Amino acid sequence: MITSTYDRCQYRQLVLDNGLNVLLVHDVESRKSAACATIALGHFQDPDACPGLTHLLEHMLFLGCQDYPAANHLADHLSLNGGHVNAWTGTEQSSFYFDALSNGFEEALAQFSAMLSTPLFDQNAIQNELKAIDAEFHMKKQDDLRRLYQVHKETCNPAHPFSKFSVGNQEVFGRFDTDTLQSMLRDMHQRHYYGKNMSLCLVSDLPLDAQEQLCRRHFSGIPIGQNTAPKAYPPLYLPDQLGVVLKIVPLKTARRMIVSFALEDIHQYYQSKPLNLISHLLGDEGPGSLLCYLKERGWATSLSAGGGIQGSNFKDFNINLQLTSSGAEHWQDILFSLFACIELIKEEGVSKWRFEERQKFGQMAFDFHDKPKAIDLASHLAVQLHYYPPKDLLSGEYLLENFSPELVHDLLGQMQPDNMRLKLILPEQETDKRAAWYDTPYAIQALPPALLQKLKSPPVIPSLALPLPNPYVHVRTSLHDVDRRYLTPTKLLEGESFSFWFCQDDEFKQPKGELYLSFDSSAVLEGAGLCAYKRIWTNMVQERLNEDFYQANIAGMHFHFYAHQGGFSLHTSGFSDQQFPMAEQMLRQVLSFDFTHEEFELAKAKQGQAMQNSLLNKPVNRLFNHLSVLMQPLSFALEDMLPIVETADFAQMQDIQSRLLASLHLEAFTHGDWPARQAENFATDLQQLLANRLHANALPRDVITLTDSYRLGVPCQGPDNAVLLYFQTPCADVSCIALTILVEQLLAAPFFNELRTEKQLGYLVGSGYMPYNQHPGIGFYIQSPNVEVEVLVEAIRQFLTQSPDAIAAMEEQDWQLLKQGIAKQLTSRDTSLSMRSQRLWLAIGNQDWQFDQPTRLAQQLLALSREQVLEFCQGLTPTKGFGSVLLYSQHARQAEPSLEGKLITNLLQFKAKANPIR
Incomplete structure (x- = not known):
């Protein structure tokens, strides 16, 4: 396995008897242990009659399994062991990942394996989770990226699975009774959750042998399954879906132009990365670049090249531009300049020295990249296991090994006007269609043949020039002596x-x-x-x-x-x-x-x-x-x-x-x-x-004092209701900070479980430790598509009223485990130079000139008694409350809700009269 110069991790790749592809990473410096399992199952495999089923399956795996029937059992365990869990569902993959302090890692792996292998698919849980899926869908209806994505789906080949609706909602799932949904979920799980269809990555400070033992103990029981041949998909686009312009009206004020060229999957060329050079030259921002030319004319403010959807038989190569009002009017001129730049690259850009320069930068990026957090590394490598052979797992996305000018020219040759999809995302366009599910206004039209013909022979633009050799290509790699x-x-x-x-x-x-x-x-x-x-x-x-x-x-x-x-x-x-x-x-x-x-x-x-x-x-x-x-x-x-x-x-x-x-x-x-x-x-x-300018004192970073309970309505767009209840801790010494951090950690998991999983009040539900200018505080929030503000507020307050009883009833072992977990997180080692720098810089700003506040916080936190925590929790109730402010969404023509607290009618005036905490 190719490793980078400064990589101090050890790696072991193995395949279990059941076909599970595994990568183990021993990182002695890791702050936490982490795991990720990635399954070759995405919304492409959804039944045509039930789009979004894979997404529902992802949600259901968290809601109980044979050995651990309680919903969110893994999240609850991780909350006591300094970790968290999450998942995503994509087009062709689903991924589940978590981290934990190492002393809680084995039990977490046991629960992780169980939830992936033997989910219950409880019918009540299914019915409940449909509300969460529907709330997520309604939230995304206000997301311009999702709205644009749906237009893209509707204007590609309807026989390609990319065209399917991927999220699911109450309308889709409501077509089926619960028995049928349960049966479909079980069938999908059985057909796809098997060893040969999965990958697993562990990252831990545990030795590789210990990790392998854990892996074999907990994941050998996953069934081997049957190898199925990859499904052959039809082309992503039909002929009449290329050489077209898509006119799309966004919700937000946006003027964007996206030029997409339809290519085949190019992953097989990862050793030469032909699009790397093209992206670099088209996306250049220096003098003579396409962006510089467009900025000089006042047509564009930014440009990026190289993104776009990709999958097992397709790759869109995108040039994405942010336009000005003038640029929106001159979109045809922008197209001519783009194709002029492509012609310039064909003539001058595909040269050995440019490839070698990109090769050096790829090597430098590989050798000297910051080490990510354990959970991010595990998540990334579990996906890579599906794409790269063991030798290239770490280096495959970085290193350029082969110069293939003919391949670069072939791809440039495919960047033709009649192989292009042009998206104009502008307000106030004429449209004649509405996208399903998201109601996005759009139109699709063939580009005029005369324009396509002219674009094939664009005018030469003398001011366009490709970048000169990079003067920063040679860097010192030896280290200075340390004092x-x-x-x-x-x-x-x-x-x-x-x-x-x-x-x-x-x-x-x-x-x-x-x-x-x-x-x-x-x-x-x-x-x-x-x-x-x-x-x-x-x-x-x-x-x-x-x-x-x-x-x-x-x-x-x-x-x-x-x-x-x-x-x-x-x-x-x-x-x-x-x-x-x-x-x-x-x-x-x-x-x-x-x-x-x-x-x-x-x-x-x-x-x-x-x-x-x-x-x-x-x-x-x-x-x-x-x-x-x-x-x-x-x-x-x-x-x-x-x-x-x-x-x-x-x-x-x-x-x-x-x-x-x-x-x-x-x-x-x-x-x-x-x-x-x-x-x-x-x-x-x-x-x-700076000698003639250094006259000022450092400005104090004051905080407004909340002397009472206040409320503030915030004008919001979209139909969802939202509330945020924030409590300001009375003081800012180490003890108060430690108390606030501990209480937030104690309440986070039960708050989510009760208000999101059990009561299904909304999709976005959570809490957070929220300091402002060093002063601690704690906040609780909910966003809901169908529950009124008053109900959301009452639910939060009721939870806070009951929370002391739950803390008092907590097992002593769990109480100590949670405190120890937070203390370890506070004092854990930094994983990268940039993380260390950021922490030290924050300490300087906080005037922590001994640079030991994390240690003092950890010591204080470990010494906190349950009685101190219960007393603190009393401050989160109205009768003995800390200073607080309740923020809530206000919508046009909506009556003012009946809520407790002094109303803030003018934010500027309130701040001007308030006393600051210095």
Whole structure:
């Protein structure tokens, strides 16, 4: 098995006697153990009369099995052992995955195997879960991606299983009585859940021999099953479904253009990856690129190339563009420029040096990628087991082994106008059809023959040019010596408005690093107007950096320029060798940023559209957004900023940029493979560069005090109702934080079980530990398609009233196990350099300059008594309540619900009068 340079894991691939394909991963540094089982069963295998049956089967496997008949038995076990479980159903596969602390892993595997092997398919559980499936369907009716997906399904070959409705709902399942549904589920499970049709991946700090024993003990009982020949599918598209334009009207404000070319499955070419080079050249964002050309004309704001659906006999190659209003009018001109770029690639792009450059970047990405969490690694590799031979399981998606120019030219030759499907996703188009299930307005029309003919001979565009050799292709891979004085963050340089922290890495041993430059600007105290302009400005800066440093990004040096409460930040990451010079160049560009009218108008339109679309988010997301605005004095509601963005003025933007940059405070942190002298020199250069601007103090990150019980209605689109009940913990010391974390963990699983599984109040049901600016809090939320707000609120309050009794009745062993599990999670090792950097940076922001808060939290949590927890839970009830706020969805022409709490009628005024917690 090909492994990467810095991979310290051990691997073992085996096939059990029942045909189950297994990969075991021993990771001594893993924070948790994880498992994933992937089954070659997706909605393609749904009966024609019952679309969505595979999705229902996925849900049912969680609701009891022969040895563990209780619903959500595995989730309950994992909640006591620091883990969680989830699943998904795709076109041709279903996947189930979980993680747990290692001392709970064997029992979790036993339950996992049992739920996959011997589900009960209890009839009452089936009837109950149909409500959950239906609630999920209704939620997705407001999702533009799902609505677009359905149009795609309806306009492909109806004989291909891709055309099937994949989710299922009450209308579909209501055609069958429960006996019939139960029988169909059992039949589908028996026909597909067998060893040769499944893969399993375990990731754990347990030795490989121990993992193999567990695997054989718990999964050898899965039946061997019968090998069935893969089903041959017809072509995905009929001839009259190519060379067409699909006009689709979205719910959200969107102007998108997707050009799809219909290809055959290309997975067999994974060793040469011919589409990799084409995607790279079409998706380039540097000078001379197609995107640069379109931006200069004010037609597009972003472009990506290479996505698209794929399966066992098809692959769509997509070019996805975000358009401006002008671009929507010039869509034919955009098509001509796209085909001109394809012709340019045919003539100049398929060269050995370009392949070798992509090959080097693939090798670098493979050798130096961040190690994912155990659950993500297991989930990924369980899927890979269905596609790659053992040798290439880890490397198959990264490495390019064979240069095949004839194959690249063949695929470019298939990118013809008459093999194209053009999607125009625009408001206010004329349509004559409505997609089934999602009611999406659309039309499908053949593109005019004259246009298709012209596109076959597009005009030459002189300003289009393919990228030059990447100057960042050669990076230092040897490591600098480590100075043990800098193994925890240390201030290298400090001034009145400047501090620079430095930390070396001696654990992950990669030639990489992370740099955070966080600027507070006293100008943000001017309020919502300035913050609205700041969003436009940071968008313009990021777009310019994307263009100027695109090749650095391709070479593994990433960057992100973004707004935050106090000002703005630049975060760079990746290979350390040229990162400091790059960051300094970027900062010089920011300080002297000279933007054009065109850049301003593009960023203004893009930001305005993003805000308008956020207003159409699903209700529970809207509630979370408003809670964040409510709790933080320097945050502002989209409703307050959107009118300012829409009327923003170029000259005003220039003035605000000057004010933003006039008086700054900088907190900087760098962590990784740099020697201290290099970091000191960089810090000194920064301080000199900013000398005339460093005058401000760091802005306090205050939190609004909730002195009573409040309520706030939030205008929401779509029919679903949603509520979010948030409690602010009285203090923010380590004890209060530990209590809040422990109580949320105690309540999370029973809250989901009671309100989602048993009462079926909605599809989105959950709780969360929710601190704001370091101050702890806890929230409970539900989104429902058919239950009124008052009923949802009452259900939450009733659950909280009863929860102390359940905690008091908890077995002592489970009580101790849960505490130990949370403590282990708090103090577990970081799995990657970026995760370590993020944790240390957060500690600096929290002024945890001993960098030991997780340890102190774990110690405090282990010492908590049940009596302290029960007393805390009393604060979640109205009689002895903590400060709280209830947020709930409001719909047009809907009467104000009858709810407890003081009504907040004006968010800005409420925050202005409230006392902040400093």
